[in-house]
Amino acid sequence: MEAASIPGGDRSKLERSPLARFPDRALRYGLTLLAALILALIVFFFVRLVGEARPAFAKEGVLGFTFTNNWDVSSEHFGALPLVVGTLITSVLALLMGVPVAVATALYITELCPRRIKAPITILIELLAAVPSVVYGLWGIFFLAPKLQPAEQWVANKLSFIPFIGGGTVTIPNYFVAGLILAIMILPIVSAISREVMATVPLDHKEAALGLGATRWEMIRIAVLPYCRTGIVGGSMLGLGRAIGETIAVTLVIGDAPQLSGHLFSQGYTLAAVIANEFGEATGLHRSALFAAALVLFVLTLLVNAVARLVVMRANRSRNQPRQSGLGGSRSNVADLAETAAMGA
Amino acid sequence: MSAHGATPNRIERFAVSPRRRRSDKLARALVLTGTIIALIPLVLVIYYLLHEGLKAWSPHFFTTDPTGNTFFKNSDIGGIRSAMLGTIEMVALASLIAVPIGIGVAVWLVEYGKGHWFAQLVRFFVDVLTGVPSIVFGLFIYIVLIIGTGSTFAGYKGALALSLLMLPVITRSAEVVLLLVPNALRESALALGAERWKVIFRIVLPTAVSGLVTGVLLAIARAAGETAPLLFTSGATNKTSSNLGEFMNSLPVQIYNDVISPTQSVVNRAWGAALTLVVLILILNLVARLVSRRSRLA
Numbered sequence: 001m002e003a004a005s006i007p008g009g010d011r012s013k014l015e016r017s018p019l020a021r022f023p024d025r026a027l028r029y030g031l032t033l034l035a036a037l038i039l040a041l042i043v044f045f046f047v048r049l050v051g052e053a054r055p056a057f058a059k060e061g062v063l064g065f066t067f068t069n070n071w072d073v074s075s076e077h078f079g080a081l082p083l084v085v086g087t088l089i090t091s092v093l094a095l096l097m098g099v100p101v102a103v104a105t106a107l108y109i110t111e112l113c114p115r116r117i118k119a120p121i122t123i124l125i126e127l128l129a130a131v132p133s134v135v136y137g138l139w140g141i142f143f144l145a146p147k148l149q150p151a152e153q154w155v156a157n158k159l160s161f162i163p164f165i166g167g168g169t170v171t172i173p174n175y176f177v178a179g180l181i182l183a184i185m186i187l188p189i190v191s192a193i194s195r196e197v198m199a200t201v202p203l204d205h206k207e208a209a210l211g212l213g214a215t216r217w218e219m220i221r222i223a224v225l226p227y228c229r230t231g232i233v234g235g236s237m238l239g240l241g242r243a244i245g246e247t248i249a250v251t252l253v254i255g256d257a258p259q260l261s262g263h264l265f266s267q268g269y270t271l272a273a274v275i276a277n278e279f280g281e282a283t284g285l286h287r288s289a290l291f292a293a294a295l296v297l298f299v300l301t302l303l304v305n306a307v308a309r310l311v312v313m314r315a316n317r318s319r320n321q322p323r324q325s326g327l328g329g330s331r332s333n334v335a336d337l338a339e340t341a342a343m344g345a
Numbered sequence: 346m347s348a349h350g351a352t353p354n355r356i357e358r359f360a361v362s363p364r365r366r367r368s369d370k371l372a373r374a375l376v377l378t379g380t381i382i383a384l385i386p387l388v389l390v391i392y393y394l395l396h397e398g399l400k401a402w403s404p405h406f407f408t409t410d411p412t413g414n415t416f417f418k419n420s421d422i423g424g425i426r427s428a429m430l431g432t433i434e435m436v437a438l439a440s441l442i443a444v445p446i447g448i449g450v451a452v453w454l455v456e457y458g459k460g461h462w463f464a465q466l467v468r469f470f471v472d473v474l475t476g477v478p479s480i481v482f483g484l485f486i487y488i489v490l491i492i493g494t495g496s497t498f499a500g501y502k503g504a505l506a507l508s509l510l511m512l513p514v515i516t517r518s519a520e521v522v523l524l525l526v527p528n529a530l531r532e533s534a535l536a537l538g539a540e541r542w543k544v545i546f547r548i549v550l551p552t553a554v555s556g557l558v559t560g561v562l563l564a565i566a567r568a569a570g571e572t573a574p575l576l577f578t579s580g581a582t583n584k585t586s587s588n589l590g591e592f593m594n595s596l597p598v599q600i601y602n603d604v605i606s607p608t609q610s611v612v613n614r615a616w617g618a619a620l621t622l623v624v625l626i627l628i629l630n631l632v633a634r635l636v637s638r639r640s641r642l643a
Binding site: 016020021023024026027028030031032034035037038039042045048049052054100101102103104105107108109112113119123124125127128129131132133134135136137138139141142144184187191213215218219221238241242244245246247248249252272275276279280284291294297298301302304305306309 | 361365366368369372373376377378379380382383384386387389390394417446449450452453454456457458463464466467469470471472473474475476477478479481483484485488489492512527540541542545550566569570571572573576577592597600602604612615616619622623626629630
């Protein structure tokens with residue numbers, strides 16, 4: 001390409017003039033700049049967030065802030081342990097309730113359901129993702145939580161011998177309801193990713209199992225589930241990331257009790273909920289503590305998401321290798337599309 | 346089977362034992378039950394939305410602003426006009442910001458950055474953005490535009506928070522669609538002497554356009570339903586404000602504020618607003634689906 005490389009002449013006739021090459025360069029560097037800008041933006045936000053959170057961390061210490069069980073606004077003590085624990089309890093509850101159901105829907109759609117209802121069921125499951133968080137909160141606090149309370153009280157009485165579940169009075173907003181709402185909210189994304197991974201199971205494997213005389217369920221157990229395990233784990237972790245960061249729905253159904261209150265059916269708080277509830281009136285150290293809570297939340301979701309991405313990526317890669325390398329990326333791309341659709345919807 | 350003598354019935358010899366058949370039936374039933382359980386909340390949410398929301402709908406509801414007079418039982422609390430207006434304005438501005446940047450980054454990732462370490466890094470950071478809780482986006486904007494400038498809430502700040510939220514969704518979906526554009530198309534155009542930028546604008550983007558639109562619509566649908574990033578960026582107000590430089594109402598934030606209210610009529614307004622919001626988002630989803638069905642790719 002270099003002009004000098006052409007003997008005898010100064011420029012190839014086929015080569016464009018520098019002026020004609022300009023738009024190409026401009027676009028290329030412009031877009032590179034844009035991409036770099038996103039990186040810069042994230043780093044900038046992170047640094048500013050750390051800066052705003054610093055007074056709270058300076059007073060309580062980073063570990064002290066995260067692991068002290070004392071969130072007392074009036075006396076300016078900010079130990080976020082009850083919030084961290086609340087976040088973890090609700091998210092884990094969401095996984096426990098949401099993932100089995102999501103995997104069941106994915107199995108039903110990919111393996112068992114009649115072809116005719118495949119598309120409608122898929123759309124219905126994805127509709128769950130189209131309902132905004134605040135609407136789930138509204139429904140949760142005016143319908144779900146009050147209707148569930150008697151049943152919860154019954155369970156709490158019957159299982160009173162188990163710590164953390166039984167005993168105590170059941171309040172209308174509580175950890176369990178928050179976990180249930182979160183389970184509903186993460187269902188579509190976990191289901192979408194599981195479905196995509198299940199669609200990658202080679203037909204040969206399934207036919208081999210059926211050919212050896214396996215029943216449908218045995219085929220699923222032998223051929224489908226082992227093949228999809230990593231993908232399902234990764235999808236669940238993405239769901240976990242969403243559950244940890246979910247704000248408004250949880251704020252409405254968890255009550256607002258920043259203490260570690262004994263059992264599953266009592267009021268609690270989460271990191272995201274405390275920010276939504278208290279930030280409006282917060283000043284000074286309190287506001288800084290809320291920024292610190294946001295930072296803890298940010299780092300927590302970052303870790304969960306990074307691990308989830310790695311797991312999903314590895315699952316897709318090991319899947320693609322035994323097949324033709326030419327098709328390499330396409331499978332995971334389709335999975336990505338489904339996933340972004342589930343997020344966007 | 347030996348009980349049948351020397352020539353056992355072929356069907357019986359290969360039949361699935363009752364135990365295996367039972368566990369197969371049981372497992373299938375469980376899977377079906379799981380699917381039905383997953384659909385129950387959808388039915389309940391939609392039923393209650395229609396049941397409670399339609400009661401609140403009236404011409405008055407759509408054409409008045411919230412008055413703030415919620416203290417007395419019979420006072421006129423107003424409707425959701427300003428909230429609808431605010432949601433539409435803020436989401437429109439957010440799209441104006443996020444769509445070009447989001448698609449631009451996707452074009453860079455696919456057309457220029459392929460395989461480059463920097464592209465991997467950018468992709469990772471875009472993924473990171475997808476995972477950031479929406480309330481944290483709100484706080485980012487709060488720190489930079491409210492603490493940073495010493496000013497107060499405004500519609501355009503809410504729109505910026507929403508655009509941060511939309512950006513990764515748009516980039517991810519656009520990247521996937523752009524990768525589906527056959528390389529042969531690019532190569533033929535280049536071989537005919539087209540410049541890279543012409544290939545992108547005349548070949549790649551037009552080929553992918555329906556997929557891009559789908560991604561954008563889904564991102565818009567997501568942004569329209571978000572409350573958390575707006576709580577501390579655009580706030581809420583009792584008057585109509587079509588000025589993006591002032592406090593601005595939005596459907597999700599108004600619903601959130603109304604839910605907490607002890608007055609029944611205000612809670613009813615929340616149901617009506619929620620139904621409006623869900624209808625809006627469902628329409629966006631439906632259009633996105635129709636557009637993607639017309640796609641020329643895949």
